[in-house]
Amino acid sequence: MFSRWNWVACGFYLVLNVCSPDASGGLVQSCGHIIPESPVLALGSNFTALCILNESCLDFGNIYANQIIWKIKNRLVPKEQYREINRTVSSVTFNDTSSLATPLTCNILADGQIEQNIYGITVTVGLAPEKPKNLSCIVHQMSRFTYVMTCTWNPGRHTFLDTKFRLRYSWPEEVFPDCIPKDVNNSCTITDIQFFVNTEIWVEAANALGKAESDPLVVDPIDIVKPLSPQNVSVSSGILPTVLKLSWENWISDAVMTLKFNIRYRIIDDTNWMEVPSEDTASPRTSFSVQGLRPYTEYVFSIRCMKEDGVGYWSDWSEGKTGITTEDQPSKGPPMWRIIDASHSPALWTVHLMWKALKPFEANGVILQYEVTVRDKSSLSSPLKKYNVTSTNHTLQLPKGTYEVTLIARNSVGASPPSVLLIPESNSKAPVKNLRTLPKHDKLWVGWTAPNSYVLKYVIEWCLVSSSSDCIIEWQIALGDVQGIDLKGIKPFKCYLITVYPLYADGQGSGQSVKAYLKQDRPSKGPTVQTKKVGKAEAVLTWNHLTVEEQNGFIRNYTILYKTIDGNETVVTVDPSKTEYTLSSLTSDTLYTVRMMASTDNGSRTGPDFTFTTQKFGRGEIEAIVVPVCLAFLLIVLLGVLFCFNKRDLIKKHIWPIVPDPSKSNIAQWSPQVPAKHNFNSKDHMYPEGSFTDVSVVEIEADDKKSFSEQDLKPFDLLKKEKSTSEGHSSGIGGSSCMSSPRQSVSDSDEGETTQNTSSTVQYSTVVLNGYRDQTPVQVFSRSESTQPLLDSEERSEDHAGGADSTAQRQQYFRQNGGQDETNTDRPCFERTNQITHADEGDLVGFVQLQISGQSSQPLGLGMEKNTQEAALSNVLQTRTEGQTVRPETVEENPLSVDEIPKSYLPQTVRQGGYMPQ
């Protein structure tokens, strides 16, 4: 399809060109054209274009005006805007040229479908130039003879067209060449300037749509001159120390114009300019003397000029030129203060005099030296002391007193007025009141209320408080009529100690101090808290104060924050003076985390966390539990022991009753030597040493550790006596059981009868007195079949049996048995034993047992040799350590009795541990 139409179009185009009658030279002439050709249109205006077809094309190509279509940049113009004027002319109308674009083409639809371009034009749309406004000119002096005039104007709106601006100027009879701006459209510079002639200046703007001229500016260029600033400015000092002379050259001659000037100056370190009054420099000149300057001060001068009548422009300021005024004598004495050190000796002061170097405008030159004069006011006769000092301090050793110190500063011109400082012996005058501070930007204002008395001046001391170094004092003097000054050079976040002294004509007031900060911040670190003591429900926290460098402000309070691991944080506020605090109501045996925060007016800082664990028990709780428990235990044990002691028989009966074994009863063997012994013994010795060996059955408690102690042997003595009584009635043999009661045997048998019976019939018997476990003891008499005669002792005892004599004899016996050591007999114990004997026969039985045991171990009172006894004792102990229960045989084995009584009737076999049957 496309190819077909393409072929048709090409063919038609070819026909058009071939049929063109004007075609010549290979050029192609179109079949029409548009009127107007490439128009420039005003934006917003209406526009009509005509497309005119050549007559030659009409007939040949059947092309008519009704086939024309208009296009703007390939966009079809609505046919409502077309109008067919005749068969060869078609017009198109645009009511607003803003809708136009380039190109505007005239086209034709051949055969109603094939579009063919006939002609096209370029349409330029823009605006006519506006009238330039605000034309102004200025003549710049470029050099001594060169002036250029630059004029500027407002070119008006953008025209979208190429608009030419030109600056024109003329005299009434002279027209000058136009000034064409380069690269700009709002200014132009004219280099050929003639003064003193009114020149008419105007701007002309022109483009394709029109031309516009500004209002003319008529001006004599001399009235719009901006001259060059004066050159070669020099400053020279004059005779007076307050005057400097400025000289300069003018770039412009008086023939052109006369000038007036402005002179400004400043101290070289200052930024503020001062100006010489303009009326002083309103006339042409090339020099000027500036007065009222400070001596010995470097100034910077600058100057500018303009036409004398003030019409025109000021020149730029000239470059600064410096000059120094000459010296003058110092205008005032240096401010002076002192520090008195009386630490070495109260009576001798070390006075540190110090003064401030004069400010340059006070020194008026180079201070060469200071003269210090000290006068002792307390002694009129004392001479003045003078010191020449080059530094700003001087130290004197002075006795305590009142002094007047005078200070003079000297420079090359002269001396300053004196500064006088009165140093009184004591600061007894009234101090200032209500000392206070207030930060003011970078200064710290110190204010006070004056005392009631007239004050000459005040001395304000201040120093930076430091924990690591001494307070380096700075000071300043204020006049007596002020009640506050600004301290400069104060650093923020630093603590300053400020002291104010009032100075009176006749003395000095004591200083009042205050601490102050220029600016506060939060502390640079928080306090480090730790525990001093931790209890069950409380903990004592301690911390150290922050150093003054760390505080950065006044510590208003400390805040303690503590919590358990999973608990809420508790906050406690503490006075800043405290360094210890006790946390109470804590939970026992709990881990706590505590931290501490120091706060100033400007914030807080928290210190590191610290953990501690409360104790499980409070103070004394353990003691309160353990001690009573121990006491109770001991009491119970004691009671138990007592109980057991009291009930030992019962216990023994129940736990380890001694069941006598008759089969193991021993019967002492009669020894054939005994009769000889008996014979040897006198009647007085009714009971010879070996008489107790009659008791041949002995049981020794293996655990009875005290079996050898004297204490235990005392009742044994008693029993000896008892036994001596009872044994006389008993067969003297054989009670193998500790339970056997000799008394029982006594009571159970009639003495007389028993004696008689035994004398006729020798019976060896073992008597068991106590029953087993509350059973009625059964008296068992084991009858011996032996027919051997009774021992002498028994016979004798039988002889003396009965009656009160037996007692006496026993006493005697004890005395005898006590031997040389009669004191061994413990009398009280004996008496007590008697009581017990009367009170409780059961106990007595026990005693008997003990007695027997003691006898077996230590035959106390038997007059044995001590060494032998000890040997025997050691034997017994040895036996015990071997864990063997000492049997009655042990007693019989006792070498004491054997050795003591070589003619013992005890059978040797028994001594050897065995029973030798008779």
Place this chain on the structure above:
Amino acid sequence: MAAADSPSTALRRRDLCSRGIRLAGKMRADVVDLLDAYVEQQGLDASASVAAVEGVPLAAVEHWDEQTGTQRLLENLAAYRAFRALLAQMLEEQREQLGEADAGLGRALAAVLLQVSAFAYHLEELLRLESRGIPGEEGDGQPPLPRLSLFEQKLRGLGVLRELAQWAVRSVRDLRQLTKPSLATSAAPALAESP
């Protein structure tokens, strides 16, 4: 002289006089500077004697103080018109001789020429304010300046500039004289001064 000036006319004349005085002053200063440059550039002796330039009225006149204001203006106008023509010819000769080699001298000559033209304009304006007719330019009717040798051209140039400097001084005095109210309307001399 106009017997009765309107305030605007008086102001205008005062302004023109003031401006003319300053212009003449500047013109003199520029001419003096130009003379130095010209003598040096042309290789002349600054003390060389030069005959009076033809066509230029002499600045020095007898009975100067007896002249009326109009006379002063007319003589000034005639002199500056003559200077304008002479300077234009000097500028042309200068360009012919030096081309663009010494543009500075040419610019200075052109500047003085402009000032002369401007001063002539001032004079014409003042004459208009005096309600006097302005005499026509005689340049067209004047015969052309004779063709001189190069040295003669230089000497003539020197003479023109010297005379112009003299006229500048006289013009200042003439205009100051015109600004004096008592003398403005009086033809009789009041002050025994001469340029």
